[in-house]
Amino acid sequence: MAIETTDAAAGSSQRVRNSRLATNRYLGGIFILLSIYGLYLSRDFLTPVLLAFMLATTLSPIVRYLAKWYVPPVVSATLLIIMSVFVFGAIGYATSGPVSQMINQAPEIGAKLKERVATIRQAIDKAVEATNQIDNVAENVSDAKTQKVVIAQPGILSRAAGNLLSVGTTMAITFVLSLFLLASGTMFYQKIIQTFSLLSDKKKALRVVYNVEREISRYLFTITFINIIVGVVVGCGLWLIGIPNAFVWGVAATILNFLPYVGALIAIILTGIISLVTFDNLAYSLVAPAFILLVHIMEGQFLTPLLLGRRLELNAVAVFISISFWSWLWGFVGALMAVPLLVVIKVVCDNFDNLAPFGNFLSAHQPPIKIEAEETAPGTSAVANISQTNS
Template identity: 30%
Template sequence: MSDPGAGPNAAPKPKGGSAKKRNLLAEQELRLLSTLVLLLGIGLFLALPFVLSIGSVVFLPLTTAVILSVLLAPLADRLSAWGVPNTLASVLSLLIFVAIVVLAFSAILQPAFSLFDRLPELIEQIGARYEELQAEFAWIANANDRLADLVGSSGGNEVVLAGPSVFQQVAISAPVLLLEVMLTFLMAFFMVEARGRLRRNILFGRTSFGTSVKAARVLREVQDRVAAYILTVAWINLGVGIVVALGAWAMDLPAPIMWGGLATLLNFIPYIGPLAMTALLTLFGLGTADTVFLGLIPPVAYVVLHVFEANAITPAILGRRFTMNPVMILLAFSYFTWIWGAVGALLSVPILLMLTAFFDHIGRPNLLGFIFGEPLFQTPLIELDAEGNTGADAATASEARPG
């Protein structure tokens, strides 16, 4: 019996050589497209700071509102589950957040203003401590003078340009700051209030069911990860602030609640915040203590507490889910601090968490492997069998094999 597929009009079967050639061309095309995507990403990374800094009046409130809406959405959902209307639940969640922020800053700023009156006394005390240290290390100054005599130095007149005072700077920036705060809270309210419609649009507004499910998972993962991280870190930092306040009270430092509040707020900024807290305690300790040794006790005690918290308590509570590369944290911190200053420093870790959760679902770029010839993304777009055929060619080849 003759094979009906063996007639003169039968299509020729693909040969192995042509299939491998098509696979090679497809891989080259994919690598070219990946290179273009990588170059566009690098260009966007370098150009984005200038765009965001110039348009900070728009982009900074928008970014802050997005993070606030992610943080406040679980609270609004809980209030809605208790029977509170959606709009009222959104307003209440925002008011609770504002009340916490106002109480925190009042606990810090009010004692800080009273300590500001003692600033001349502290400066005089720090000068006395400096003279003591200078007398102990006078040989370094003598060596520096001798080196300057050998090298030679030329003096000249210095021109000092008078700049605006602190109060003038505050008066100039107050209207812009007020506008940004109002925009932030308004956008955060509308985002929290529209969270249900956004979820329904993501689920039912897609043409593909698989795309809808994946988009909903990304949204839920971003919200859960950022909200859980901020709330967990807030509780840890509150505990650190309580310990610092108790330690300041035990060491008879003035305004222990202020020191506890500063420790809580600065601990939200990885690495840089604890360093700033250590510097403040060092300056204040040297300015109020009778000796240098007693002045260094508060900063040393805080450093011991921070080392224990950062290496034992925080990793044990957060776990591996929220573990991030320290290099990426510092990069995000410097990147967003360069763009938006102190507010960008506070937003750097939540933004990094959102990007990490997003790339966990769409795939992280394999930058190092791409340099050595691997695909840019680990998801294989072209799957080859043992003989170098693609998925379709492998099916054809398996049908052509005997048996």
């Protein structure tokens, strides 16, 4: 009787634990869904805030270097933000004219592109014609029974004005918040340290915070420098090849290079389309996209490993998932911030023992696998021990 009572109690305890585990999983799933929905709703607020933190982190090495020469952080931060505003404004002003011209010439570019791919156009035209016939039949049937309701859409000018106002507001918040972050110096670090009571915890927290800040700032500063080099090389090369508005394509290459793999593919496709429309010789029109491909290969294989090293290399699968998720959530701006956010997550995970396995999953580094065969008793098979050693 006592044994049965013990078994019943053990079974009841196991059922309680399973129930709690299932409840925690359900609550965790609900929390993740609500978090994603909250990120989507707050994108207009979080986008400039995250951009400001990234800009401040990128410029923080310069502020620290100038502080060694007794330049106050307020002065250096103000000068850097003013220079950043001037640079971004000058680039935006210089590219606005050519970009507007390219948008106005989009129908002509499309017509020339159709002429160059006439064989493909025939198949597409047949499919479009069949689709139009189906649509006409459906419209004729629906007109006899129902009445169409047309909802007026906002005009192009009003939408452009709204987008321009949104971009201007985002940039203003980004620069102002970046100025405050850079000028504050170590105030946030002091606030973090004050939350701990023990001296050992204070030292550990300060060490972790400085490690995270140093690695993130190094990554963002270096990758921005690399992307500028790529943009300059691409712009000069396309100008020598004869691509119109080469400066615009150099700026586009700089921005798109923040998207690993995807950005290079987009740049190659867009440049290939412009090159195909610009040059009559089909073979010569392939020079521009081939040149961009060569530049990105050289950058990925030599320049980035030389300046950045292998420590912050990311898993390609994680990069694609991150770009897809943030572009779905926040659009193109989210796609640009996807990889820097992933690097921030990896650096934070590497500095905490409990999160180290997830940081290892994000890494592209594969620790060497050492296989050792142990001899066993005669007549039995050897057992292979596989051990991974972290380098």
